[in-house]
Amino acid sequence: MGSGMARNLLRAGHELTVYNRTPKKAEALAAEGVRAAASPAEAARGAETVHSMLADDDAVHQVVFGQDGIASTMAPDAVHVSHSTISTALARELAAAGHAYVSAPVFGRPDAAEKKQLIVIAAGAAGHLSRCRPLFDAIGLQTVIAGSKPWQANAVKLCGNFMLASMLEAFGEACAVLRKAEVDPHVFLDAMNGLFASPVYANYGGMVADERFEPAGFTVKLGLKDADLALAAAEECGAPMPMASLVRDRLMAALANGQGSMDWSSVARVSAREAGL
Amino acid sequence: MGSGMARNLLRAGHELTVYNRTPKKAEALAAEGVRAAASPAEAARGAETVHSMLADDDAVHQVVFGQDGIASTMAPDAVHVSHSTISTALARELAAAGHAYVSAPVFGRPDAAEKKQLIVIAAGAAGHLSRCRPLFDAIGLQTVIAGSKPWQANAVKLCGNFMLASMLEAFGEACAVLRKAEVDPHVFLDAMNGLFASPVYANYGGMVADERFEPAGFTVKLGLKDADLALAAAEECGAPMPMASLVRDRLMAALANGQGSMDWSSVARVSAREAGL
Amino acid sequence: MGSGMARNLLRAGHELTVYNRTPKKAEALAAEGVRAAASPAEAARGAETVHSMLADDDAVHQVVFGQDGIASTMAPDAVHVSHSTISTALARELAAAGHAYVSAPVFGRPDAAEKKQLIVIAAGAAGHLSRCRPLFDAIGLQTVIAGSKPWQANAVKLCGNFMLASMLEAFGEACAVLRKAEVDPHVFLDAMNGLFASPVYANYGGMVADERFEPAGFTVKLGLKDADLALAAAEECGAPMPMASLVRDRLMAALANGQGSMDWSSVARVSAREAGL
């Protein structure tokens, strides 16, 4: 993800210093005019905005507060922009940590990042958002402002991932029934493409109908992590999400049955197994 | 629904005799060149294909097997084409009743029927399907053949309605959380429109974000009926559908709280109430 | 079940005529002084009260309204007492069928029936109930009057079976977690016996801990039938039962995985499979 976003920032005329745990990734960008740093701290030094795009809460925590973390070198007036899908709790911690902070998680896969087709969900203080706006425009197709508190953007992102996961579970259940009814799931996919006319349904529905779960675009493991984060955010807000609970349980069943590294659309296999398929 | 379908059959050059419980509806069509009949039996007499489009299993049963029903007058080589969203059990009963029978339920609202934009899901014997094909082409944008057993089309249709209902429940849960997070649901709708790029999400998501549940496009009551039918079909096939069970329970909670005649997207109110909103 | 009930009625001094589909069962009772009849109609002729104890709605319907059914010979002032676990809908139909009717389903296994330890749940008109009271006292330990409408007793019985099924599902989930935690389920059973001090927990918990699901005391198939009836009763009343929906889905998964004839406590295997055990 980070590479595509970096390239689009570069194309928009911004100067970049990049740090990646895997030095080769940073080097590839270096050839295109990006400065490579040896640590997050070094990358953050002197920057106006510091963008982080990482796998999970632990990685973000480490990169911000850990040894050689960005918190140790950020300029007093710099803004930390976190694009990672993290918990609302960590977003609040980052917002309270002393530096200007904006949450700006994105929807879209690495190829969408390359093509500048991300959807950016941003939240933070109005002044910080307006400073970052050109950066969001540089990396995405659309920017949605969720509110003035950074964690609100994370809540929206987590709810969006929940919408995707729900669709996957629904597809899986329908296809299990239809396979037992001796209806080809591709027939159902045709009908759903007609009904929803959504590239997301076409893409994921195709994976479920084909039972093609590897290589993973987004793994069961990550899907489960996000379902946990959505439920945690909902609990903080005081709202039950029974469908999210169901989705979480199904992803956990997938994980417990050896599907952790498969695409999260393989949650369909849980429904298939329960139907005796 | 029936009016739009009849008009498109007429436009395609077919001769029609129409029966409607509400005579005015048939009369409106009569002005356009359709013959009005005084009973289903009279409408079916001498027809090559007999189309029925009715509210539920009981209505179909009555119109087929009841007094003055179509079974009493259909020609031996005529085909009964049932467009209604009925149970797979009734579809099997109709298929076993003596006349050629095709299930051809449709996706789409009355305005889609008028505009010839229905998606037709058809199943039946190959010979019957090929005879009916021009008729499906006349009323719809797309015809999906589900299989050789008529009830298979009903299974597909019920699973499709389940996909819609799941999406509504998911929207409702997400919006309840986000409202408690002080995020405007329209912000979430913007993000989902970006993510799914589906007119169905745009339409229903708008109703949920606006909390605009009347007038109903499709009522909670009908949604609950279809959820029951989906679960019954799944049980016949031997496949659990936990998400369909959840959706059914939520529609039932909506019904029990006076929302029976509201749009089924008002299931979002169940989530709102549980969140203390 | 019927044999034990018949013997206790006999011991209480009542005269009995018995019909059973399997003649041997009736013959065994004949040796003890019971008259055997060749058909339900013959058994019902001249009786003051006619008791039926059958497997399901279809069997009851057949024995009452079918050829040689009891409805054809019952005396005008006789009471039909149905002990079967049937739908509330059929109970209403029986109550409307012309003869005095009382629903009196029972809790307890065949051995409890032999030992006069059934719990009788009875509902019907006060006059009918008082006439039947000595009969209930003859077959059971306790009689609970549910109301004046016969179907109310069936609603109570179905809710009671739901309580049992919920306990089984809960045991199954807990034991799956604990087996993965390398805790012997018998340890958990000890704790639950201490906590609940209930023979029902001891009995079913033992089956789950031992994974001893055959021979079945009550099959998955019958458990699923009753879960369906509970949900149907709840829908008629306008009350969602999400836990009953869950239980039904799990029993269906058990059935689809070849456990239809095992004890319904084998629903624990669904949880075990989902946990990758």
Next chain:
Amino acid sequence: MGSGMARNLLRAGHELTVYNRTPKKAEALAAEGVRAAASPAEAARGAETVHSMLADDDAVHQVVFGQDGIASTMAPDAVHVSHSTISTALARELAAAGHAYVSAPVFGRPDAAEKKQLIVIAAGAAGHLSRCRPLFDAIGLQTVIAGSKPWQANAVKLCGNFMLASMLEAFGEACAVLRKAEVDPHVFLDAMNGLFASPVYANYGGMVADERFEPAGFTVKLGLKDADLALAAAEECGAPMPMASLVRDRLMAALANGQGSMDWSSVARVSAREAGL
């Protein structure tokens, strides 16, 4: 809880030093021959075993690792015995913290603690358990050994609380249906007392039937905390618990509707509201 446990340890001839955040509670015990300490550290100094009985993970963490915590003064060969209902994660942390550690959560209310009727679930190294055995015998009716890893006892305790919560939700759903069926919930309670013959069903079923949720024996808030802990433990073990998810969602709905300080049996109100009662 702690007072009753302390008194029974005293009666069994043990010497006790006690610390309580609320000095009065410790003083009451002081009159009975117990030494009162001014801090956890002081209470732990020189003790052979150090017992903690606290509200939640945070409180335990503070009392062990906080300023003046027991970790600062415990003798090298002393055993920390934690009776609190805490997360399996914290139990693992305590076990890894340097001192001998045993988890020994208990089932039972304060009055059961006074009457020496607790059920103690203990886990830890065999040597530690045998040292603690007389202490468990002094405070409880029954000791169940869950395994050699302390967190296993916490898993059993959390699963036991889940069994209770499931029963409450089941009662609530059944009573909502039956109230809509115009059956008095006390009738159902009578039947369930006959069926389960469990004091726990009698007690909680009575609260649900009476709709008597205050004063709370155990609050919705604490019930939700424990449901969260059970789900977290299950996720660590890799086992989905859909019924626990349901129970958690319902407790959250209760909390969001102002029932946080009511007894957790008031979860029945969620079912009642959904049924339009």
